[in-house]
Amino acid sequence: MGLVQRRQYYGLLFVAPAVIFFAIFFLYPIVIGFGLSLTDFTLLKPPVWVGLQNYQDLLNDRLFLKSLNVTIGFVLGSTVPVWFISLAMAVLFFQRFPGRELMKVLFFTPLLPSVVVVSVVWKLLLHPSGILSSVIGPIVGQMPIKWLFDLQLSPIMSVVVHDWHIAPFYMIIWLSGLTAIPPELRDAARVDGANALQSFLRVELPLLKPTAVFVAAISTIRAFQGFSIQFVLSPSQGGPLEVNTTLGIVIWKYGFQFFRMGDAAAISVVLFAFILIFTLFQLRLGRSDDFSLN
Amino acid sequence: MTAAKTYESDWAFEARLRRRIRNLILFSVALLISLLFFFPVYLMFSSSFKSEGEIFAIPMHWIPHEFQGFRQYEFAFESTRLERWYINSLVIAAVQTIATVFFGALAGYGFAKFRFPARNILFLFILSIMTVPFQILVIPMFVLVHQLGWHNTYQGLIMPGLISAFGVFMMRQFAYSVPDELLDAARIDGASEFSIFRRIVMPMLKPAAASLAIITFLFSWNSFLWPLVVAQNRDLVTLPVGLTYFSQSLDREPLWAVAMAVSTMATIPVILLFVFFQRYFIEGMMVSGIKG
Numbered sequence: 096m097g098l099v100q101r102r103q104y105y106g107l108l109f110v111a112p113a114v115i116f117f118a119i120f121f122l123y124p125i126v127i128g129f130g131l132s133l134t135d136f137t138l139l140k141p142p143v144w145v146g147l148q149n150y151q152d153l154l155n156d157r158l159f160l161k162s163l164n165v166t167i168g169f170v171l172g173s174t175v176p177v178w179f180i181s182l183a184m185a186v187l188f189f190q191r192f193p194g195r196e197l198m199k200v201l202f203f204t205p206l207l208p209s210v211v212v213v214s215v216v217w218k219l220l221l222h223p224s225g226i227l228s229s230v231i232g233p234i235v236g237q238m239p240i241k242w243l244f245d246l247q248l249s250p251i252m253s254v255v256v257h258d259w260h261i262a263p264f265y266m267i268i269w270l271s272g273l274t275a276i277p278p279e280l281r282d283a284a285r286v287d288g289a290n291a292l293q294s295f296l297r298v299e300l301p302l303l304k305p306t307a308v309f310v311a312a313i314s315t316i317r318a319f320q321g322f323s324i325q326f327v328l329s330p331s332q333g334g335p336l337e338v339n340t341t342l343g344i345v346i347w348k349y350g351f352q353f354f355r356m357g358d359a360a361a362i363s364v365v366l367f368a369f370i371l372i373f374t375l376f377q378l379r380l381g382r383s384d385d386f387s388l389n
Numbered sequence: 390m391t392a393a394k395t396y397e398s399d400w401a402f403e404a405r406l407r408r409r410i411r412n413l414i415l416f417s418v419a420l421l422i423s424l425l426f427f428f429p430v431y432l433m434f435s436s437s438f439k440s441e442g443e444i445f446a447i448p449m450h451w452i453p454h455e456f457q458g459f460r461q462y463e464f465a466f467e468s469t470r471l472e473r474w475y476i477n478s479l480v481i482a483a484v485q486t487i488a489t490v491f492f493g494a495l496a497g498y499g500f501a502k503f504r505f506p507a508r509n510i511l512f513l514f515i516l517s518i519m520t521v522p523f524q525i526l527v528i529p530m531f532v533l534v535h536q537l538g539w540h541n542t543y544q545g546l547i548m549p550g551l552i553s554a555f556g557v558f559m560m561r562q563f564a565y566s567v568p569d570e571l572l573d574a575a576r577i578d579g580a581s582e583f584s585i586f587r588r589i590v591m592p593m594l595k596p597a598a599a600s601l602a603i604i605t606f607l608f609s610w611n612s613f614l615w616p617l618v619v620a621q622n623r624d625l626v627t628l629p630v631g632l633t634y635f636s637q638s639l640d641r642e643p644l645w646a647v648a649m650a651v652s653t654m655a656t657i658p659v660i661l662l663f664v665f666f667q668r669y670f671i672e673g674m675m676v677s678g679i680k681g
Contacts, residue, residue, distance in 0.1 A: 105582040106503020113496035114511055116552045120530070121518050128529035138535060184422065192415035201423035204430045206674075207663055208656045209611035211629040215636045215652055216433045219645050224445040226432070259426065264674060271675060320524045323613045327633055343524050343614075350528050351618050359528045367525045374520045 131360035138354055149361040159362060161337050162345040168250060169257075169325075169341060170318040177258040177265060177314055178307075184262065185269030186295070206263045214327035217256045218243070221328075243330055250338050253325050257318070265310050272306030273299065312377030319370050322347070342366045430656075437461055437650040444645045461650040471651060473624060474631035477546075479658075481616075481627065482609040484547050489556045489605045490598050496552075497560025498590050502572065512561075518554035523614065531618055541622040550609060556601055559676055563597035564590065600673035603662055607673075610658065628655050 322343030333340035539545035
């Protein structure tokens with residue numbers, strides 16, 4: 096074996112710590128996760144094999160079915176508005192006007208506090224005696240407004256808080272997509288007599304397709320994982336009456352409140368299946384070149 | 390002649406007017422929306438200087454009338470174990486950040502610049518990790534940590550996030566740009582492979598490492614689900630978990646001014662990172678989008 100060839104084995108040495116780490120803290124948990132979903136397990140006694148029983152039980156599990164509904168509602172309710180808001184803000188901040196940089200920073204601030212901080216601050220804003228109730232209450236003729244205790248309003252508030260927090264993040268992704276469009280194309284469209292809207296719809300939007308798919312897929316994948324906002328914002332960790340109980344919260348409840356690890360693992364597998372669909376969608380349609388091997 | 394001149398200045402005037410109106414509209418719309426987005430953050434900050442009685446004043450006090458100075462902050466330290474939470478969060482974030490950057494650079498360089506057996510399959514393995522969110526792993530990870538006897542320990546809190554697949558992926562992308570000639574020249578000079586990594590590769594990866602360090606710190610500083618389930622011991626509570634104690638007291642109304650003081654304190658490190666490393670901060674967020 097030549098010297099150059101032997102040198103290549105150093106690569107194996109360099110990647111070894113990471114690979115060994117992931118074998119222990121990723122591969123092994125994935126395997127036992129699937130395994131556990133086929134058992135009844137409470138941490139106290141050894142797991143008992145039940146086959147596909149846990150999955151079968153999920154079909155009649157009221158809390159699980161409810162959370163599936165809540166999660167799909169949250170995904171649809173949050174991703175569609177945030178897609179449009181972040182695009183609109185990117186287009187706005189792509190224009191030149193005085194004070195733009197300062198306003199961009201102000202718009203960006205919701206991204207800085209953590210999700211838990213964001214939820215606690217909004218809990219104050221949405222307090223029945225809070226500012227939003229005292230400003231909007233007189234307009235709709237209802238005082239106080241119990242934003243977080245109302246069965247219809249409460250899940251909408253989870254969406255509002257989520258979109259407020261994350262919109263700046265998608266805005267910068269759109270902005271980088273807009274910046275990547277060669278200015279000559281835009282100028283050419285204008286010379287040909289297109290107005291600003293036509294040039295946006297016909298020239299820029301088609302070129303933004305990879306970004307559009309990317310934002311749609313990533314925001315969907317993230318919304319499926321909804322946990323912290325609902326956990327902290329809602330009055331009783333997913334309430335009232337479970338209208339904010341997402342799949343993430345059900346996994347936490349079954350796992351760490353009821354200690355039904357087998358059921359919690361089965362729900363995790365179901366959640367994974369949902370997320371995998373959108374991941375594959377993103378890889379196929381979106382920036383799959385990011386994942387090339389060479 | 391005079392007529393033509395007037396016509397032209399009219400035209401220039403009109404163009405200038407149109408530009409001004411356009412600027413004014415853009416300015417107003419952007420200002421309105423930006424203030425709307427900024428308002429909750431401002432409210433968090435201003436409320437932390439109010440007295441509890443002033444929190445729900447109608448109409449809202451934009452600037453505290455009964456300015457409390459740092460009383461609410463002092464009270465937060467006195468009435469809870471805030472100092473401990475803060476140190477816990479800092480220690481965990483620091484260890485995870487250093488390890489993620491170092492092992493990420495090491496493995497990223499290994500994948501980018503060496504051709505060893507099973508390289509592609511191992512890299513695909515790393516890529517596949519990025520498609521699995523932690524939410525799905527939390528149950529089996531807890532069982533694993535439980536088996537290891539790490540429940541309620543710092544190891545239990547830190548180890549699952551010690552290295553990130555995204556870190557390896559990101560550093561690999563940047564390690565490609567290190568010129569092979571430079572590495573070969575060092576080899577001819579007799580440098581060992583590890584000292585090449587330390588002396589040549591690491592310095593060249595610095596900008597990427599800065600972005601990776603910032604987002605890893607943020608990710609760790611903000612992480613909630615894992616600390617929530619793995620550390621019930623009061624000495625191991627992290628800042629986000631501790632903060633929920635303020636908002637979820639069932640028997641009485643939370644002390645909102647204190648909660649806002651703690652929230653502000655939890656956000657200050659992030660604001661500092663943003664102010665001083667804005668470029669790396671934004672770049673890190675951009676590339677982390679891939680992580681999902």
